[in-house]
Amino acid sequence: MSEFINNNNARIESLLQLCRNLIQGALNTELIQQHQDAIDHLTPNDIVQVVHRLVEDNIPMKDLKSGINKFLNICFKTIRSQAKIEVKPNHFLGVLMAENRELEKRLAAMKPIAKSINLIKEESDLRKELRILKSKIEDLGAFEKHYSRKENIFFPYFEREFPEFKCLGVMWSIHDDIRKTQKILLDSLEAKKVDVKEINHMLGDLFFSMYAIIFREEYLLFPVAINAVSAELWEEMNHQSDELGYSYIPKPVYSAKNASNRKKAFSFEGDNLDPQQLGDTLLNFDTGLMTLDQAMILLNHLPVDITMIDENDRVRFFSKPKDRFFTRSKAIIGRSVQNCHPPESVHVVEDLLKAFRNCEKDSESFWIQMKGRFILIQYFALRDEAGAYKGCIEVSQDVTEIRELKGEKRLMD
Amino acid sequence: MSEFINNNNARIESLLQLCRNLIQGALNTELIQQHQDAIDHLTPNDIVQVVHRLVEDNIPMKDLKSGINKFLNICFKTIRSQAKIEVKPNHFLGVLMAENRELEKRLAAMKPIAKSINLIKEESDLRKELRILKSKIEDLGAFEKHYSRKENIFFPYFEREFPEFKCLGVMWSIHDDIRKTQKILLDSLEAKKVDVKEINHMLGDLFFSMYAIIFREEYLLFPVAINAVSAELWEEMNHQSDELGYSYIPKPVYSAKNASNRKKAFSFEGDNLDPQQLGDTLLNFDTGLMTLDQAMILLNHLPVDITMIDENDRVRFFSKPKDRFFTRSKAIIGRSVQNCHPPESVHVVEDLLKAFRNCEKDSESFWIQMKGRFILIQYFALRDEAGAYKGCIEVSQDVTEIRELKGEKRLMD
Structure with missing residues (x-):
């Protein structure tokens, strides 16, 4: 029997080497034969591991994708012979x-x-x-x-x-x-x-x-x-x-929400107070006193969509206005902002955060036109009173109507 | 001695009657003589009381101001003979x-x-x-x-x-x-x-x-x-x-801030937690977890100026961005929004709040051009998940640059 059957690491290393060769343009019978044993015994986990390692090699995405295509083509039969998962329809x-x-x-x-x-x-x-x-x-x-x-x-x-x-x-x-x-x-x-x-x-x-x-x-x-x-x-x-919706199929019926699980999605350590626990307790915002409930309602009624990351680049909060333009789900809370972007644009994010950290910039604006709307997307560095970097906010806003306003409309004419 | 010397109420009633007559256009020696005793013995407090009552009569502001001018003209000598207050220069x-x-x-x-x-x-x-x-x-x-x-x-x-x-x-x-x-x-x-x-x-x-x-x-x-x-x-x-500044005089030197007085300005009853007390405690905003400090920094770095009133029309909070366009001071916290507007425009505020309460409107926008800037001022009704009215926010924003944006500027070009 092959040395690869029970030796995950050896198999992964072999497949990784195969991929690296494929990416460099090599593709011949000899190469494949060298790795045939690993190919024959690979598991889905191997491939996920191999691709992870390849991404960490910082290979240009175009070359990486084309190399992976070749690789999966070579492994097609083995992969295809694996069993698919079996889950309930509403999983x-x-x-x-x-x-x-x-x-x-x-x-x-x-x-x-x-x-x-x-x-x-x-x-x-x-x-x-x-x-x-x-x-x-x-x-x-x-x-x-x-x-x-x-x-x-x-x-x-x-x-x-x-x-x-x-x-x-x-x-x-x-x-x-x-x-x-x-x-x-x-x-x-x-x-x-x-x-x-x-x-x-x-x-x-x-x-x-x-x-x-x-x-x-x-x-x-x-x-x-x-x-x-x-x-x-x-x-x-x-x-x-449900909030994001489904493609071609009716809304699935899920089991009832388990309240005790509510906070599992969040991954910050520490004491944690929610609106139920705080009730009418007033939070002193220095320029005002609001309950947590009031602060939440305020944030969710602003005419801008907010996403906030902290000084460790982790998503802390996003606002949830009625018509959010860019989808956000609770799953991103605690997530590294670097993972919230497709690999091709991560370097832009990194550069901007670096400029915020170094105090080279305090803000940056982008604007795009989509589905007939003019969308402004701004980033602002957050700094405390001593000037220390505390993260950043993304603020996006549909400014289509704002750009079309004419003259004045005053409270008192 | 006159009945008016020690009878504040009688004096105030007499002066009020005089004013009402003046506002209705009467002005003759006989009228003044009728009230001469009250005039001779009036105090600053009387006049403040009288004007308060007149405002409550809902007399059109123009007539009211002109009537008060006549009244103060008649009382000028008595008023002028009163002592001014004596306070320290930095009071x-x-x-x-x-x-x-x-x-x-x-x-x-x-x-x-x-x-x-x-x-x-x-x-x-x-x-x-x-x-x-x-x-x-x-x-x-x-x-x-x-x-x-x-x-x-x-x-x-x-x-x-x-x-x-x-x-x-x-x-x-x-x-x-x-x-x-x-x-x-x-x-x-x-x-x-x-x-x-x-x-x-x-x-x-x-x-x-x-x-x-x-x-x-x-x-x-x-x-x-x-x-x-x-x-x-x-x-x-x-x-x-200090934040609002002074006219023609150098910044006065005040005695040091007394920390224990810090919260006197706020007039909401109830338990009250500030960032020092909460420290690293996370507040669960449902779509995120932030400390109170983080929430404050977020609110104060938004590209919009926010003022919030609660369902009882009282100011709860205003944000304090670096370049606020419309002045706000902590003194307004707890204040009735009706008192935050000059009397002539209060009815516009009242009408808008009524429309928010009745669910006739969810928002209202105004825009003005000032000092070469285009300022958008929006009002949004706040409603909880059940739709109950929870107050409203004023959101103002300098949109001058937003209106001048051309084409697109994308994260990735």
Whole structure:
């Protein structure tokens, strides 16, 4: 029997070496044969570990993703022979898998259309077919909620429970690829001159990435996660899910919330007082006296969305206004802000925090235009009265209407 | 001896009747003779009481002010014969009086200029003189800090300590008249065609109002206040003054802050925890865990200025960002929001709060242009999860730069 069957470390090292070679461009029978034993005996955990190590190598994300594609292609048969997890339909992962089944139906239904556009000669027939294609791609956009629940709820929990979690960054990057490709495809389909070849090419990329995510979820990530995360945490994740919504499936029915679990999601040590315990006790804010309840209501009625991190870069708080523009879920409380961003943009976050720490900057603003809205996203360094760095806040605001105000409207005219 | 010497109530009733007649347009020797005894024996307290009662009559402010002018004119000699208060130069009222002395010098120096512009025939000489006049009026604008310390610090304390405080509304209205007249005067002096007669008329109004305020402060309001407000509260007011600044005089030297008095300014009943007592205790904001210190730093670093009132219309809290646009001082904590506005605009506030209470509105926006800045002032009803009214917040924001943003600036380009 192979030395690799019961030697996880040796197997992981072998697979890691294989991957590093693949990333450097090597791909030949000899290389694969060298690592065949490890490939034959690999487990989902091995792959999660290997990708974690590769991310820590700081390989450019593009090369990393392409290397991993080759690697998983080589290992496809072994992986495919593993059992999927078995969970109840209303388990957090069961819900994600039910969405995958729906997505597969939609992807399958699109394939004939993708093929047919190559064959249609008549311009008006082509236009008609492209309109159908466009509506199908728009329908794929609804799968965003699946990705969003993963990124905002599942990733933070997995990170906390599983130290070698960095494969999540690669997955996040593929989610972002999918989003980008969908957007470019829709733009291309609306263009005056349609490049069918280009559209076919992008459709190929889109299909590849969306199928890849389903495969990696169900054969790799979920089997590892189901053992790493406790039953009560899966419950907690469920109770944060409704707010973000579901893709293609009706709202699942979950078991009733267990009040005693309420605070599990938060991971700060120390005494902890909630509004029930404090009741009418007034908190002295120096320029005012509010109960904790009042302070919460105030924060959640502001016309800006707030997320706060402390001086250790960990998320402390986010506000929960009625129409939050950027999704936040309780799972991020206590999370390192570095993990809250796709790997490609982490360096921007790091640079900004460094400038805040060094007092080179006190604030930084970004603005984007999305779905017809003008969104301002500002970051402010927090400093105490002595000037010590105390963290930072992200403040985002839909300023579309503010930019359109004319003249004056006074209290007294 | 007159029945009025020791009968405050009878005297006040007599003076009140006189005033009501004056407001209705009566003014003749007989009327004055009827009330001469009361006039001869009046005290500052009587007048404060009478004006309080008149304000409660809901007489239109314009008629009320003009009636009070006539009344004080009739009583001038008696009032003038009263002793002014004697306080140390660094007493809150002593500082206000020192500013009055400086203001008197400036007003006196302006009189010859005001006269001379009537006599100058040569256009270029007139222009020169008007430029001097303009700079003098701009200099009078510096007296704003005197009015601001009264409105934001003194008025709230006096209100709380003296039940018949409503004369303050009349005084506030005259402050506003002064502000308006100064603004119109400056605009007129910048106009292409200068109407000297009109300018003289407005200067007359301005002088009258500014002298009237000095007189009413020193002969009426301050003598009543000095007996109504305790020594330690005057100290507290001093310690809130530096932030608002002084007019024409150097920053006074106050005695050291008495830490045990710190919370006197706040007038909410109940247990009270401050950041020192809470230390590292985490407050559970449902979507986050922060210490009270962190929550305070967060609120004070937001790019908006917040003032919050509770469901009983009392000010609970205001935020204290570095560059607050609208002055707030701790003295307003616990104050009725109705008292935080000049009488003329209270009905707008009342109407808005009514609409919030009735759920007719959830928010209301105003915007003004001031000193080259575009200021947005928004009001939001606060409601708990069950929808019950919990007060409202005022959120103001300098949106000048936001309105000028172009294109996009993304985290990742």
